[in-house]
Amino acid sequence: MLDVKAGDEQSFALLLHRYRTPLVNFLYRMVRNREQAEDLAQEVFLRVYRAREDYVPSAKFTTWLFRIATNLALNSVRDNRYQRMEISLDAPVTVDAEDGEEKALDVAEKHPNIEQHLVEETRKKMIRHAIEKLPEKQRAAVLLHKYQELDYGEIAKILQCSESALKSLLFRAYETLRVELAPLVAQHGK
């Protein structure tokens, strides 16, 4: 980031390459809309670029980056500007394609073991819905803890709370997930 601050455009490209996937995934899981997640991620990078000259390395770059992303995501969710994509029970079954894009697919033609595939998809859907049902701040805490593997101090800075408050927040979130995913948790334990 210090190279970007010094005006090195190539360093910005490296920064973009390194953080675009974790950032887009974090935002996708926050807003549940791929297109919107990418728009927000682009806004994050633009803000990083704009703030490059004022950047002071007082905290880790990832903390700063995800703080911008979290604020944008929370505002987006709270403003209800972006509608989550609701999947109708009557709609064709969807699967995650190789690039993760959810696309309608004729399962019978393309998957050899339909039953196993449907079971896997139902599991993923349950997990996604359990995460979506968490209150926004708990959801952000879980995503930063589980998928970005940030330490408690960093997540607390991002969410602007104390470390002990964050631990309580995470405990409540995992408790909710444990209850919501009880059938899968029981299977997992066998």
Add this chain to the structure above:
Amino acid sequence: MSCARMENKILGYVDGRLKEGERLEMEKHLETCAACRLRVNEFRAVTGLLDELPLIEPSTAFDARVHALVAAEPVKQSWWAAFLPSPRVAFAASMLLLMTVLVGKYSTPTQPQIAQDDIPVLENYDVLSNFDVLTELPPPVQADEAPDANVQMN
């Protein structure tokens, strides 16, 4: 350690982020508490389930869109740059200055214009010499005549 005190440390134990002393204390508690052992196992199961969600890749146009946004950003200027004129204004001002210099340099100098009506007045000295007000003035008083004048008055 009581179960209530364990709550905020159970996740740290599951993901291996507890300090050595805390971890040993937790393990000692788990030896005697079946409820907390179950909770630890269930939290492990939850984190395992979260791992099942696949990652998505940004679209192929993502980088290009970010670079386009960055390229469209106005160049940031320093505070004193606000006092500098824009190139167009600076060019216009310099051209005006140049024109002024050229006109001043190559134009022929002209005599100051005197109103034609004033010339006869200035050249006609008789008007001044015959001016009644000037001729009717009393003769100037000499300095050594002044005391005699006082005596005669007395």
